[in-house]
Amino acid sequence: MSARILAFDRVGTVLADSLAAAWRERGGCVVDASVGGGIASALAETTPCGVVLAEPLLDESGFAGQALSAPEAATALADAVHRQTMTFLADCRAAIRTMMPAGRGHILALCIDDYAAKILGLPQTPIANQARAAALKSMAREYGRMGLGFNTFVCQPPREMVEKSAWRTRREQLKVYALRYRPVGVGGYSRFILSTINGDPPANGSVLCLGNGVMEMTA
Amino acid sequence: MTMDSTSIVLITGATRGIGRAITQRFAREGCRLALVYRADEAAARETRDQLADARVEVEMIRADLGDLCACGSVIDRVVARYGGLDVLINNAGRTRDGAFAAMSPERYTGLVRENLSAPVALALRAAPHLVDSARAGRSGTVVMMASMAALAGKEGEVPYAATKGGLIGATRLLARNFGRLGVRTNALAPGFIRTDMVDVLDPHMYEHILEASASPRLGDPAEVAEAVWFLATGASSYCNGTVHRVDGGFLR
Numbered sequence: 001m002s003a004r005i006l007a008f009d010r011v012g013t014v015l016a017d018s019l020a021a022a023w024r025e026r027g028g029c030v031v032d033a034s035v036g037g038g039i040a041s042a043l044a045e046t047t048p049c050g051v052v053l054a055e056p057l058l059d060e061s062g063f064a065g066q067a068l069s070a071p072e073a074a075t076a077l078a079d080a081v082h083r084q085t086m087t088f089l090a091d092c093r094a095a096i097r098t099m100m101p102a103g104r105g106h107i108l109a110l111c112i113d114d115y116a117a118k119i120l121g122l123p124q125t126p127i128a129n130q131a132r133a134a135a136l137k138s139m140a141r142e143y144g145r146m147g148l149g150f151n152t153f154v155c156q157p158p159r160e161m162v163e164k165s166a167w168r169t170r171r172e173q174l175k176v177y178a179l180r181y182r183p184v185g186v187g188g189y190s191r192f193i194l195s196t197i198n199g200d201p202p203a204n205g206s207v208l209c210l211g212n213g214v215m216e217m218t219a
Numbered sequence: 220m221t222m223d224s225t226s227i228v229l230i231t232g233a234t235r236g237i238g239r240a241i242t243q244r245f246a247r248e249g250c251r252l253a254l255v256y257r258a259d260e261a262a263a264r265e266t267r268d269q270l271a272d273a274r275v276e277v278e279m280i281r282a283d284l285g286d287l288c289a290c291g292s293v294i295d296r297v298v299a300r301y302g303g304l305d306v307l308i309n310n311a312g313r314t315r316d317g318a319f320a321a322m323s324p325e326r327y328t329g330l331v332r333e334n335l336s337a338p339v340a341l342a343l344r345a346a347p348h349l350v351d352s353a354r355a356g357r358s359g360t361v362v363m364m365a366s367m368a369a370l371a372g373k374e375g376e377v378p379y380a381a382t383k384g385g386l387i388g389a390t391r392l393l394a395r396n397f398g399r400l401g402v403r404t405n406a407l408a409p410g411f412i413r414t415d416m417v418d419v420l421d422p423h424m425y426e427h428i429l430e431a432s433a434s435p436r437l438g439d440p441a442e443v444a445e446a447v448w449f450l451a452t453g454a455s456s457y458c459n460g461t462v463h464r465v466d467g468g469f470l471r
Contacts, residue, residue: 071291071344074339074343075287075288078340081335081336081339082331082335089378089381093322093324125388125392126392131385134368134381134384134385135378135380135381136372139319142318142319142375143319205372
């Protein structure tokens with residue numbers, strides 16, 4: 001295992017990209033599995049200290065109330081949910097099988113708080129978020145005793161994720177009062193999340209809700 | 220928003236375990252039922268006969284919900300028979316236990332489709348009819364059968380927990396998108412209920428459940444059915460997008 005290598009399923013998203021940049025700044029190496037054949041292929045060649053699964057990008061805007069009367073919308077969303085869940089589970093399984101022999105490693109799932117994301121017009125879905133959290137809780141129960149850590153980070157949309165003006169124009173719709181005025185910068189999230197990789201945190205199977213003010217996500 | 224003999228209720232996984240208890244609960248009120256079962260013809264026949272004896276109107280629908288096209292057909296059939304739909308109860312589900320690291324994706328792809336994708340497809344296909352029901356002041360509710368595994372996690376059941384977590388997310392998605400149209404969507408998270416799934420537990424696990432529960436016993440399917448009834452009727456008229464635990468206080 002290399003304590004310097006962090007593998008990502010992809011780094012093209014705001015949160016994952018920031019996390020990868022922060023890891024590199026600390027002298028670490030980043031493996032972007034989206035460039036090759038996915039996490040399983042990437043992990044066949046290296047054993048990282050952690051695997052990061054970038055925030056899901058399933059657009060729910062096409063499934064808003066009025067559009068849902070279309071039969072194809074139902075099948076499209078159901079298919080997308082299946083595809084996304086299967087990919088997530090396969091990535092986690094590959095990560096577990098790779099890191100388990102070393103007796104340590106982290107699997108981190110990034111999520112964007114789906115309620116605020118909807119208001120800000122971002123492509124997120126609560127289905128993927130909740131499926132990820134439930135799966136990682138179960139993995140923590142099953143593999144935590146083998147030194148593997150599994151945590152879900154649910155972040156309010158970072159400041160950089162939408163146009164600066166959106167924080168003003170949509171302010172009234174944001175239920176989290178503090179978020180209206182002080183959205184968290186993506187760097188703040190990255191620093192905190194990386195500290196959990198380096199610091200052997202007393203959290204496993206946790207859903208860590210990050211942001212300014214009260215979060216929406218917790219079940 | 221009352222349930223009576225004119226109410227049209229679609230229940231998946233209706234002939235066994237919790238689904239059977241839900242069927243009996245709604246039959247007791249004389250609702251018109253559409254019951255989906257996968258393969259157990261004997262159980263379906265028995266259910267149909269019992270309901271016929273009780274003079275309950277019922278449409279038995281055999282369907283493999285793993286085939287998403289079947290979801291549309293199920294809704295079409297209910298509407299063709301009854302002219303609409305008031306309540307959808309997404310109860311069907313199964314488990315696939317095992318060590319996750321050793322479980323090939325082929326072993327759980329069907330589970331993900333049946334436990335998560337199908338309820339989502341059914342709810343979306345049912346949505347226009349549920350909106351009509353809500354607008355007519357009849358009902359327009361969806362109940363998703365999630366699980367404590369989705370909330371607390373469960374070793375040996377990673378894919379199952381993921382699908383049930385996804386159902387909780389779907390509950391929120393539907394509540395947000397259809398709440399303004401009058402349709403309510405809520406989820407139930409049963410704990411250990413006396414069904415076939417739990418009957419196979421070894422005595423050690425059974426003891427663990429009793430010791431970890433504020434109410435030290437297994438739940439009865441009828442107790443879950445009562446909670447489903449609550450969520451499906453006007454008694455829960457201000458509940459939308461919520462998850463209700465029926466778990467005897469497990470882990471408290």
